Amino acid sequence: MRSLAIxxxxxxxxxxxxxxxxxxxxxxxxxxxxxxxGVEFIEVPSPAVSPEMRRTVQALCEIGLxxxxxxxVRCVEADVRAALDTSVFGLNLFYGTSAELRTYSxxxxxxxxxxxxxxxxxxxxxxxxxxxxxxxxxxxxxxxxLLTVFDAVVEAGVQRIGLPDxxxxxxxxQVERLVALCTERYxxxxxxxxxxxxxxxxxxxxxxxxxxxxxxxxxxxxxIGERNGIASLSGLIAQLYIHYPELLETYDLTQLALLDHFVxxxxxxxxPFNMPITAPGAFAHRAGVHTKAVLKNPRSYEVLAPADxxxxxxxxxxxxxxxxxxxxxxxxxxxLRLSNDEVCHLTQALRERAECGSLNQEEVDAFIHSWWxxxxxxxxxxxxxxxxxxxxxxxxxxVTWEP
Ligand code: HCA
Ligand code: CU
Numbered sequence: 001m002r003s004l005a006i007x008x009x010x011x012x013x014x015x016x017x018x019x020x021x022x023x024x025x026x027x028x029x030x031x032x033x034x035x036x037x038g039v040e041f042i043e044v045p046s047p048a049v050s051p052e053m054r055r056t057v058q059a060l061c062e063i064g065l066x067x068x069x070x071x072x073v074r075c076v077e078a079d080v081r082a083a084l085d086t087s088v089f090g091l092n093l094f095y096g097t098s099a100e101l102r103t104y105s106x107x108x109x110x111x112x113x114x115x116x117x118x119x120x121x122x123x124x125x126x127x128x129x130x131x132x133x134x135x136x137x138x139x140x141x142x143x144x145x146l147l148t149v150f151d152a153v154v155e156a157g158v159q160r161i162g163l164p165d166x167x168x169x170x171x172x173x174q175v176e177r178l179v180a181l182c183t184e185r186y187x188x189x190x191x192x193x194x195x196x197x198x199x200x201x202x203x204x205x206x207x208x209x210x211x212x213x214x215x216x217x218x219x220x221x222x223x224i225g226e227r228n229g230i231a232s233l234s235g236l237i238a239q240l241y242i243h244y245p246e247l248l249e250t251y252d253l254t255q256l257a258l259l260d261h262f263v264x265x266x267x268x269x270x271x272p273f274n275m276p277i278t279a280p281g282a283f284a285h286r287a288g289v290h291t292k293a294v295l296k297n298p299r300s301y302e303v304l305a306p307a308d309x310x311x312x313x314x315x316x317x318x319x320x321x322x323x324x325x326x327x328x329x330x331x332x333x334x335x336l337r338l339s340n341d342e343v344c345h346l347t348q349a350l351r352e353r354a355e356c357g358s359l360n361q362e363e364v365d366a367f368i369h370s371w372w373x374x375x376x377x378x379x380x381x382x383x384x385x386x387x388x389x390x391x392x393x394x395x396x397x398x399v400t401w402e403p
Contacts, residue, residue: 003239004247005040005216007192008233010224010263011060012043012072017224019267023339027056028063028222033259035065037233041216046073048082061087070130075117077117080124082353086169090130093117097149098137100164109293110201112146114152121156132216134162139170139178150186160190160216166207168228172208180195183213197228199282203235203276210244221263222275234260238276242303254310277304283313288323291315295325316366320361331368346371 011027014020022030031042047054060069068089073079075095083091095113103187108116117133119363124131133153135146150161163179170178175193182191188329193209195202195218206217217399223232234256260278264271283306286293293300298313306313317330327350328343338346349371353359358369381390 002247003215004210004244005217005235005323006233007041007043007070007216008220009043009066009194010220010233011036011195012045013218013225013230014220014263015045015267016226017229017267018026018227019308020119022061022266024052024056028059030259030263030266030340031060031063031067031069033040033067033255033262034221035067036255037259038255039067040232041089042069043072044069044088045080045084046071046391047086047088048076048079053174053229054082054086057083057186058086061089062266064275070132074174075113076083077118077120077123080120084127084129086128088207090159091124092132092134092162093120093124093158094134094136094164095135095149096165096166097135097145098140099142101137110148111211114149117149118156120178125157126219130160130276131158132162132209133158134161134164134192134194136164137166138163139174141163142293147185150182150199152191153391154186158189158229161193162194162216163214164194164218165196166194168196168202170195170201172201175205176208176212179209179212179214187377190214192216192218195225195231196225197230202231203239206231206236207239214290221276222269224267224269232275233297234275234277238304253308256309257311275308279313282306284316286319287311287321288317288326289387291317291326291329292323295329309361314360314361316358317350318354318361318364320358322347322350322356324351324353324355324402327368330364332370334365336368336372341376368394 010030015022034042044057044060045053047057053187057071070090070092071083071088072092073083075093079346080091095117098104104109116392121131132275135149138146148195158340164208181190193206193214195205202223210217217236219233219236220229220232221233223229237256257278258270273279273281285291290301317326324347327347331338350367353367
């Protein structure tokens with residue numbers, strides 16, 4: 001079986017998300033939750049950032065996580081030494097290789113950046129630590145430059161090379177091809193991919209990297225990161241669950257929602273409505289056609305089983321699109337025994353009411369109760385004439401609603 005490592009960078013890339021801030025305690029709790037989910041790597045910022053960051057990184061190394069803590073470090077000797085001064089498992093080095101970053105970011109030529117990086121890689125390897133080198137902005141880099149850099153860093157002893165799509169520009173096909181090329185050229189090292197979401201392809205690109213041969217995929221909780229972030233942990237897990245379930249065998253998927261909720265609380269940022277698995281509506285079904293089928297067999301419209309993630313599905317009954325199966329099901333759950341005709345009438349009444357605006361679950365329940373009570377009055381009034389809707393139907397042997 002092929003192996004896959006998920007690297008979560010919520011504590012590094014994630015805190016580069018605009019207005020994000022995690023306290024010391026929150027960082028520790030996020031790391032524990034990530035560990036409970038089962039990610040292999042937790043990426044943290046460079047300990048050289050500040051004494052407080054150094055304290056945090058060291059604390060994260062000492063709380064007994066199974067995940068490997070790796071520091072994201074520039075190819076600058078002081079930064080590398082600051083990271084080596086902590087107990088991190090390894091260092092994730094990065095250096096911009098595209099013309100854009102070489103010109104406007106660090107201003108170094110390819111030969112100059114290699115002169116910086118190669119001795120540092122050797123230094124890190126001499127301490128026995130893990131080292132990965134990422135060519136920042138790989139997908140806007142000239143292929144010859146990129147391979148020149150990777151040839152040198154692989155030769156210097158890195159265990160993994162990283163291909164970040166720093167500006168979210170790549171298509172899945174480009175990612176798969178470049179990763180496949182590197183997998184073939186550098187069979188002795190692992191390949192990592194880190195995909196930004198500027199054009200909405202982060203998760204697709206991350207899965208394409210896996211299919212191209214990458215063995216380490218970067219994510220953050222809810223996809224937070226610079227600008228509009230990178231691939232989300234939930235999004236990647238949703239894809240793996242369906243297409244590569246064997247790669248999730250060591251994961252505890254029931255911890256995922258707790259993690260997303262905790263980070264969402266820390267940032268005072270709701271989980272996005274379209275977040276796979278953990279969005280509030282990820283397992284909510286609405287239109288009559290859908291709810292009828294889902295009530296018969298959830299697999300009709302659910303490819304992810306909510307229970308596997310410790311979650312529950314919901315049936316939204318309060319819309320103008322509602323159907324009698326959903327309404328009958330809800331009425332039964334409320335303890336009412338309705339005939340088929342009654343369910344049809346109730347559904348019609350509910351739909352008419354929902355034309356003025358959708359109802360939430362509480363409003364639906366209140367509507368059903370008051371509809372039922374009004375019906376009882378009518379039934380009582382009419383009972384002398386023998387035309388009470390419900391009892392009358394039952395007398396005639398009409399079928400009681402069965403969900
Ligand atoms: C950054 C850039 C980075 C690095 C990714 C990596 C990117 O914020 O420093 O080290 O693989 O997207 O290129 O996040
Ligand atoms: Cu990034």
